[in-house]
Amino acid sequence: MNERLIRVGTTYLPVSNVEASVQWYVNKLGAKLTYQDMDKAILNLANQSFFLVKTEKKQNxxxxxxxxxxxxxxxxxxxxxxxxxxxxxxxxxxxxxxxxxxxxxxxxxxxxxxxxxxxxxxxxxxxxxxxxxxxxxxxxxxx
Missing domain, CATH: 3.10.180.10 (2,3-Dihydroxybiphenyl 1,2-Dioxygenase, domain 1)
Incomplete structure (x- = not known):
């Protein structure tokens, strides 16, 4: 069988505060911010995109x-x-x-x-x- 799924491109992470989470991932892990608004952000880290999504209540x-x-x-x-x-x-x-x-x-x-x-x-x-x-x-x- 040929591989049809090539790679994991994006992982979605629930966060309670998008701005604070962006700062943590950028400053602590060296992620690169590519997009941000009030409810979400896209970061590049470890050859993958991480999509930080604001949640209503704390989840993980x-x-x-x-x-x-x-x-x-x-x-x-x-x-x-x-x-x-x-x-x-x-x-x-x-x-x-x-x-x-x-x-x-x-x-x-x-x-x-x-x-x-x-x-x-x-x-x-x-x-x-x-x-x-x-x-x-x-x-x-x-x-």
């Missing part, structure tokens, strides 16, 4: 698994353990709500962080092989 993307653990809906990838540790350190210095680096029993390591609305994100130390090949990204020396 998170869900709870069968064990009652809160889960994230999105994982960012970095190129190796050193990059993960460096980003983790930077996020802590920027006073983001960030968890500890974890070994989850699979390749690489992860940590989670939250935006001001409680949207939970994961960061993984492994880039997918397809991404490496398409963008000619070599493997890090720390793997």
């Amino acid at each position: 993307l998170n869900f709870y698994d069968a064990n009652g653990d809160e889960r994230f809906s999105l994982t960012f990838e970095v190129n190796g353990l050193h990059a993960l540790e460096e980003l983790h350190r930077d996020f802590k210095e920027r006073q983001l709500n960030v968890g500890e680096i974890e070994n989850r029993g699979h390749a690489g390591k992860n940590f989670v962080f939250r935006d001001p609305d409680g949207n939970l994100f994961d960061v993984w130390s492994e880039l997918s092989e397809d991404f490496r090949e398409k963008y000619s990204v070599g493997k890090p020396s720390d793997i």
